[in-house]
């Protein structure tokens with residue numbers, strides 16, 4: 001863009017403007033045209049193959065540059081490599097959630113961002129090293145007397161071949177495109193992808209927030225150079241602001257999710273964007289270089305947190321079949337919004353001009369660049385509030401309670417009755433996830449540690465409950481109305497809480513239940529597609545709002561869990577189709593995402609002993625004193641908990 005401006009210097013303003021806009025259009029055009037196709041291909045073709053072929057083509061392109069040795073081929077090869085990247089990236093983004101356990105996706109995204117953005121300084125260092133090496137090698141062996149950039153390009157090409165081999169050997173599950181997806185036309189598939197993004201609240205909130213942040217970021221980049229000039233700083237000041245934003249982003253991406261580990265991700269996304277918006281607003285209002293550097297670091301922190309959370313939530317929430325298109329749409333729109341905003345913001349700033357505002361003795365120097373920062377800040381704040389509103393659903397804690405917990409205060413659950421003593425642990429998960437196995441293992445260990453432990457299950461832990469269980473699971477009752485089913489499970493639970501769970505907790509026992517309320521939310525709410533708020537309401541009433549201290553979710557793909565029970569006849573619920581069980585699985589995971597401090601999510605495909613160890617490790621942190629409190633006073637001894 002700068003080159004376009006320099007080449008048209010002295011021409012009319014309109015020619016200059018079209019020259020710069022032309023560069024912008026050429027830069028974003030391939031992504032606008034190719035991204036929707038790339039997204040559909042990422043959902044239809046085998047993603048591993050797409051990535052391997054993409055890497056081989058890019059490797060060949062980079063190696064060809066020094067061999068051809070012409071400037072025009074350098075430009076064409078780079079352009080083609082960019083086009084290939086448009087196909088490679090959505091395939092990669094859509095694959096990662098299938099490769100890593102869901103609870104590790106955030107870390108995987110952090111690592112991916114580190115390798116993407118952190119590779120620039122490493123590359124610069126390597127280039128310097130190569131430059132000195134090529135001089136030495138060229139002196140020793142004249143054959144190797146090539147410009148250092150050639151060696152860098154050869155090495156770059158080879159790294160793509162290495163990546164292709166690594167990806168080819170990865171245990172990437174084959175993409176299961178349903179018949180529906182493979183049969184629909186390309187345009188229909190693009191349209192379905194857009195409609196999905198537009199009509200799903202969470203995805204809409206995420207995309208809106210991320211694109212709003214890009215628009216605001218572009219506006220800041222567009223006017224930053226002029227802005228620092230008005231603050232009396234030149235290129236050095238510009239460099240400081242640039243560095244501050246990126247340092248902030250790195251801090252946000254890596255430290256943010258760790259520090260705010262137990263905060264709901266859906267809320268944190270909107271709140272971190274709001275923080276960025278407020279910091280930007282202050283930077284636009286206060287004309288001071290030092291404060292501007294501090295505040296832009298804050299802008300970066302918020303943006304970094306939002307970016308890593310946004311990518312993670314998109315990976316977790318968007319169904320595999322449509323994930324490629326969603327990521328491709330995000331990448332394309334991000335480029336368009338960013339470049340458009342970089343190009344337009346200086347024009348708006350110039351239109352606003354400068355003025356001295358006076359109020360009595362006070363005067364304030366207004367500049368269009370600061371005005372543009374304020375517009376970007378207001379945009380970001382509005383977008384963050386809309387994203388928060390779109391995504392703030394189904395939390396079992398108020399925002400205030402979450403903030404209090406974060407600051408170390410004891411957050412009281414609003415409207416929750418007095419909680420009995422003891423510890424209430426629930427195991428949840430789909431069919432065959434290993435809940436009963438783990439309940440047994442954990443109970444043996446806890447009893448051995450000296451605890452009073454009660455193991456129980458739903459449905460069917462009471463006399464009445466056993467009858468209800470028979471009715472609920474008997475295949476003779478096929479066709480039972482979904483509401484009847486939900487009410488019968490709630491009735492079983494009311495009896496269970498009243499006769500078994502509460503009395504045990506009141507005497508200080510550890511109660512471990514195989515299933516509880518989440519099962520009804522997942523099976524009857526998501527599986528039978530009943531209104532989740534209605535299901536939650538009847539269950540709050542049935543249980544007197546008794547919430548578990550910890551829910552251990554054993555997560556397993558529905559097909560794999562059902563296979564574990566293939567040797568026994570399926571009951572009424574187990575006999576439901578795969579889509580039903582997949583909805584159940586997704587709902588369990590969403591419930592865990594909304595209250596991460598109350599859940600432990602484990603990959604149920606891990607070996608049984610590893611899962612038991614992970615549960616033990618987690619429980620050790622929350623276990624009460626194994627000896628009754630008054631016993632300590634009586635004996636004057638400190639109880640010892642065995643490790």
Ligand SMILES: Nc1ncnc2c1ncn2[C@@H]1O[C@H](COP(=O)(O)OP(=O)(O)OP(=O)(O)O)[C@@H](O)[C@H]1O
Pocket residue numbers: 429430431432433434435436437438564565604605606607608609611
């Ligand atoms: N981690 C594991 N890896 C492999 N197999 C397992 C694992 N955990 C349990 N299993 C086996 O899977 C089967 C189902 O386990 P289990 O009965 O504990 O699951 P469940 O979640 O209680 O099932 P459901 O709720 O459907 O009755 C059993 O045969 C068990 O031995």
Ligand SMILES: Cc1cn([C@H]2C[C@H](O)[C@@H](COP(=O)(O)O)O2)c(=O)[nH]c1=O
Pocket residue numbers: 431458459489515516517519520521523524573574
């Ligand atoms: C508590 C509860 C259970 N279910 C379903 C889930 C299972 O298919 C059966 C219970 O049997 P299992 O011994 O755990 O395999 O019932 C449900 O649909 N809703 C519930 O609330």
